[in-house]
Amino acid sequence: MDWKEALPKIITQPDIRLRFGEPLAKHTYFGIGGETTAYIEVNTINELAALARFHQKWEVPVAIIGRGSNLLVNDKGFSGISVRLIDELAKLEVDGNVVTVGAGYPLPGLSKVMSKQGLSGVEFALGIPGSVGGALIMNAGAWGSSFGDVVTDVTVMRDTGELIKLTHDEANFEYRRSGLNAYFCVVGATLKLQHGDVDTITAQMQDFFKQKTETQPFAEENAGCIFKNPPGDSAGRLIDISGLKGHRIGGAEVSTVHGNFILNMDNATAADVLDLVAYIQKQVREKMGISLQTEVKRLGFDE
Ligand SMILES: Cc1cc2nc3c(=O)[nH]c(=O)nc-3n(C[C@H](O)[C@H](O)[C@H](O)COP(=O)(O)OP(=O)(O)OC[C@H]3O[C@@H](n4cnc5c(N)ncnc54)[C@H](O)[C@@H]3O)c2cc1C
Structure with a gap:
């Protein structure tokens, strides 16, 4: 069979x-x-x-x-x-300031529900359109906060089907990465948030979201930031001063709003995107002497 x-x-x-x-x-x-x-x-x-x-x-x-x-x-x-x-894998439970959330739960939804409950710590996440599982794997973040900051433990599944609970430290959160992709699946996490005022938390969350929509492209299809920020600098700034905004290969284009976003403007292929990624890396290396590392994950390229 x-x-x-x-x-x-x-x-x-x-x-x-x-x-x-x-x-x-x-x-x-x-x-x-x-x-x-x-x-x-x-x-x-x-x-x-x-x-x-x-x-x-x-x-x-x-x-x-x-x-x-x-x-x-x-x-x-x-x-x-x-x-x-x-x-069952996308559930949310709140007990005081301790939140248990399944990996399938949407991150913007988590941000909104927490603000309504007067719980602070994930205000940054309204504009990050991922799942909790993706946010744990990527240690997603914005405005100086990262998802790992509020995580006390993570439940993962091994290839054998066994569930194990990792402490915050065992999850190895770093800038836009974690050690969690060593497991078959991230199943969920426990978060510890801070009690606060509903209106203050909501206003902060909405302010972050507004700033994001004003400075990043939201209308066109994209995968968020393509490159990690190099230490002490911004990939978008380097791409911008290298004169690459608006540069296009096939249907893929460097956003004119924010240089660290590649947009699918016209039926772009993955090959178009990767050609554009390689072009940007080469230009930034030659002009600025910095090697940009990709943040976006690839699927189906290793077979
Ligand atoms: C408009 C836009 C804005 C964005 N802004 C930000 C931002 O401000 N900050 C930021 O950090 N990111 C941002 N991103 C990127 C993205 O939203 C985050 O990286 C997010 O955490 C990805 O979550 P996801 O569920 O979509 O993961 P996916 O894209 O579906 O997957 C990402 C990786 O995680 C793995 N994965 C996902 N879930 C699991 C699981 N349960 N178990 C094991 N592996 C899993 C996948 O296999 C893949 O390797 C943005 C993206 C867009 C499109």
């Missing part, structure tokens, strides 16, 4: 939550990428554990996808199973 025939047997509602040949472009903010062999919306821990064991047994690659807001998928797609976490 082939793994594609065996897969529906581990899903409780395969007709609703499993699709073969699903275009990944529609699951990414870039709107770019070919098909994934299989796409599953996993709704329970037990099903996720069954999938982990399936992945081990059949040696089939699995990619957990959050909101696809930091993801560039190959034009050829991904030969494996793409997974989205829903229901």
Whole structure:
């Protein structure tokens, strides 16, 4: 038997939550990428554990996808199973200032709900369109705050289906990265927030969001910042003074609003984006002597 025939047997509602040949472009903010062999919306821990064991047994690659807001998928797609976490894996519970949240929960939603509860610590996150899982993997952040700052522990799943709880330190949060991609899946986290005034927290959250929409492109498809900021500098500034704003390769263009964003202007391919990334890196290296490192994650390029 082939793994594609065996897969529906581990899903409780395969007709609703499993699709073969699903275009990944529609699951990414870039709107770019070919098909994934299989796409599953996993709704329970037990099903996720069954999938982990399936992945081990059949040696089939699995990619957990959050909101696809930091993801560039190959034009050829991904030969494996793409997974989205829903229901039991996207729950939120608040107990005083301690918040337990599933990896599938949306980050902007978390920011809004916390502001309404008078809990401070994630005001920066309204304008970051990812999931909690993606925010943990990336240690997403803005305005001097990072998601890892409010995390006390993270629950991850091993390839065996075993759940383990990591402390904040064991998660190895650094600037726009963590040690969490060593595991099969990030399942959720516990956050410790600070009690505060609802109106003050809400005003701060809205102010951050307003500043973001005024300084970054929101209308066109993109994957957020393409490059990490080099220590003590801003990638957007370096790209800007290298004269690269508006530079276009195929359908991919450097935003004229913020140089660290590449926009899918006209049916851009992943190849267009990567050519533009390489061009920017070469220009900034030659003109400024700085090597820019990408922040955006790639899927389907290692096969
Ligand atoms: C308009 C826009 C603005 C943005 N602004 C910011 C910003 O201000 N600051 C910032 O830091 N980022 C920003 N981003 C980037 C992005 O939103 C963040 O990196 C976010 O944390 C990604 O989350 P995601 O759920 O979309 O992850 P995805 O893009 O779906 O995935 C990113 C990586 O995480 C992995 N992953 C996701 N979930 C899991 C899981 N549960 N278990 C294991 N692996 C997982 C994926 O396999 C992939 O490798 C922006 C993006 C856009 C489009």
